[in-house]
Amino acid sequence: MRECEIVVVGGGPAGLTAAREAGVHGAEVLVLDRNDRAGGQLVKQTHRFFGSRAQRAGVRGIDIADVLLESALDCQRVDISLNSDVMGFYPDGAVAYEKEGTWNKIHPKCLIVTTGAAEKFIAFPGCDLPGVYGAGAVQTLMNVHGVRPGKKVLMVGAGNIGLIVSYQLMQAGVDVLAIIEALPEVGGYTVHASKVRRMGVPILTGHTVTCAHGEDHVQGATVVQLDESWNPIEGTESDVECDAICLAVGLSPLIDLLWQAGCSMGFVPELGGYVPMCDENMRTSAPGVYVAGDARGIEEASAAMMEGSLAGLGSAHALDYVSEEDYSRRHAEISSELQTLRSGPTARHILDGFGKLQQVSPRTQRLTEGSEDTC
Amino acid sequence: MSDIRIGDHPILDFVTGREVEFSFEGQKLTGYEGEPIAAALHAAGIKILRYSNELRRPRGFFCAIGNCSECMMRVDGQSNVRTCIEPLREGMRVQRQDGKGDLSAGM
Numbered sequence: 224m225r226e227c228e229i230v231v232v233g234g235g236p237a238g239l240t241a242a243r244e245a246g247v248h249g250a251e252v253l254v255l256d257r258n259d260r261a262g263g264q265l266v267k268q269t270h271r272f273f274g275s276r277a278q279r280a281g282v283r284g285i286d287i288a289d290v291l292l293e294s295a296l297d298c299q300r301v302d303i304s305l306n307s308d309v310m311g312f313y314p315d316g317a318v319a320y321e322k323e324g325t326w327n328k329i330h331p332k333c334l335i336v337t338t339g340a341a342e343k344f345i346a347f348p349g350c351d352l353p354g355v356y357g358a359g360a361v362q363t364l365m366n367v368h369g370v371r372p373g374k375k376v377l378m379v380g381a382g383n384i385g386l387i388v389s390y391q392l393m394q395a396g397v398d399v400l401a402i403i404e405a406l407p408e409v410g411g412y413t414v415h416a417s418k419v420r421r422m423g424v425p426i427l428t429g430h431t432v433t434c435a436h437g438e439d440h441v442q443g444a445t446v447v448q449l450d451e452s453w454n455p456i457e458g459t460e461s462d463v464e465c466d467a468i469c470l471a472v473g474l475s476p477l478i479d480l481l482w483q484a485g486c487s488m489g490f491v492p493e494l495g496g497y498v499p500m501c502d503e504n505m506r507t508s509a510p511g512v513y514v515a516g517d518a519r520g521i522e523e524a525s526a527a528m529m530e531g532s533l534a535g536l537g538s539a540h541a542l543d544y545v546s547e548e549d550y551s552r553r554h555a556e557i558s559s560e561l562q563t564l565r566s567g568p569t570a571r572h573i574l575d576g577f578g579k580l581q582q583v584s585p586r587t588q589r590l591t592e593g594s595e596d597t598c
Numbered sequence: 599m600s601d602i603r604i605g606d607h608p609i610l611d612f613v614t615g616r617e618v619e620f621s622f623e624g625q626k627l628t629g630y631e632g633e634p635i636a637a638a639l640h641a642a643g644i645k646i647l648r649y650s651n652e653l654r655r656p657r658g659f660f661c662a663i664g665n666c667s668e669c670m671m672r673v674d675g676q677s678n679v680r681t682c683i684e685p686l687r688e689g690m691r692v693q694r695q696d697g698k699g700d701l702s703a704g705m
Contacts, residue, residue: 353658360662
């Protein structure tokens with residue numbers, strides 16, 4: 224079986240940064256990405272990033288993807304394999320992936336899981352009709368493929384994704400009827416909320432969608448106001464006419480490989496659901512398995528990049544590519560940047576989540592348990 | 599160009615492949631080579647991609663990144679092709695999938 228020092232699963236912000244960091248120290252890295260293009264979800268982010276200049280604030284996500292890929296591939300022993308869909312991680316340490324119809328296996332010394340997240344969904348009558356999209360799908364369709372999702376959109380969710388995608392819909396010439404949010408306040412940054420409000424889009428907090436109308440595709444929706452206990456207030460229902468409903472109701476970590484690896488996991492709503500326990504090097508409880516980015520807890524791309532650096536550094540150090548002195552210096556540097564990023568009020572729930580993860584009783588579910596000798 | 603395709607955009611320039619013909623349920627359509635099949639169908643105004651396994655309800659584009667399985671169609675006789683990530687090629691024969699599709703086809 225092919226051997227490799229470090230395999231990174233997922234070539235998004237966390238994965239590419241991990242590859243770069245490990246590669247700079249001289250480790251051999253293979254990034255496996257299932258898409259035909261690297262960058263993960265950055266490839267559809269047309270907005271400029273916030274944060275510090277070191278984290279590429281002011282640069283659009285689409286451009287960051289190219290920069291990250293280049294700087295990873297600048298390292299002599301870093302390679303990327305696209306169209307490579309990782310399907311399994313076996314007890315003998317083999318990573319199996321499908322590439323263009325062929326089944327491949329590779330045996331890494333360290334595995335860095337940077338698989339990102341999947342969009343959450345809310346259930347209501349008609350929620351399965353064509354015309355109900357995830358917000359990420361709307362971004363992909365219009366910002367990558369240049370196709371409008373509809374003419375009139377109802378946005379559900381006023382977190383950063385809901386706000387940013389609403390703005391991007393308007394840039395693409397699509398009407399956004401309203402942004403509705405079940406919580407009593409807007410979850411996203413004020414600067415994003417103000418921008419869409421200035422463009423005349425109402426943000427209705429304490430509102431949700433109760434059903435989608437239409438036979439073959441979305442033709443409208445019923446919106447209702449909620450009381451403090453999240454119950455619909457009778458008499459407040461109103462029907463809106465729209466041909467698309469966009470759900471921006473959160474993300475959940477893609478952790479299938481971590482379950483397969485037998486990592487200890489804990490359920491923490493603040494982090495998006497089940498997430499792996501890990502140390503300050505992003506090392507999970509499974510030997511040689513690291514994690515970074517949204518798979519470790521839903522945050523945003525800048526944090527994913529710093530976590531990627533930590534995982535890349537940690538694995539390169541474990542493979543003896545980094546001296547103790549260099550390791551300590553670099554680790555302190557990245558950790559302090561990450562701490563600064565998480566110092567604002569909007570990151571408080573992340574820190575609360577990490578705190579909770581320390582307290583929960585971990586769950587392990589080795590999917591391949593009992594089948595060691597058959598692999 | 600259909601009005602579903604974005605023409606001018608304040609930030610983005612869309613670089614498309616050449617225009618190619620393909621068929622959908624026997625009907626001749628055009629799209630751009632290399633774009634996802636589901637994007638080409640969407641641009642042609644087609645929203646129903648498959649019918650659900652149990653209740654045969656219409657289903658369409660949902661996640662766009664190959665996660666959710668709502669866009670699985672029959673392409674050149676093969677079932678369960680995730681059309682939101684499968685690139686369009688000239689002459690492709692695309693059909694709506696009914697339920698789980700035929701697993702023996704295309705093997």
